[in-house]
Amino acid sequence: MKRGLETIKREHGRKKLSGGKTIGGTSRLSVHNILRLQMTFASTIRKFKHDLDLLFNGSWAIFWHKYSTNDDPRHDYCSIDWCGYLKSVRDKTPYEH
Incomplete structure (x- = not known):
């Protein structure tokens, strides 16, 4: 998951979205948010694996x-x-x- 999100960010990082901002940065697909999503999904998988x-x-x-x-x-x-x-x-x- 982390690698996929980093790839998307790298490939589309400089393109402006409809709001005029890029995909990365504060409250967007930042390194911090990617890690947080990865940890949250991993925790959910461990918690509900059965x-x-x-x-x-x-x-x-x-x-x-x-x-x-x-x-x-x-x-x-x-x-x-x-x-x-x-x-x-x-x-x-x-x-x-």
Whole structure:
């Protein structure tokens, strides 16, 4: 996974996206975010290796949680144990993506 994301970043790193920014950088596909995604997916695989349904839901939770925005929150697969958005909804506090 890490190598694939680094390849995408290397091949498309200088191209401007629709928002006028490149794929890398702060809050985008930075080295830090690539490592964080890799560690999160590895942890999910270890945690749910004996239950395919939980592994499926956990993997989608990571993807949708990471790419949620204030305009389009996507936390259907998230767990309230770790999702700040779901905790803020429960506690009726503001949350910023």
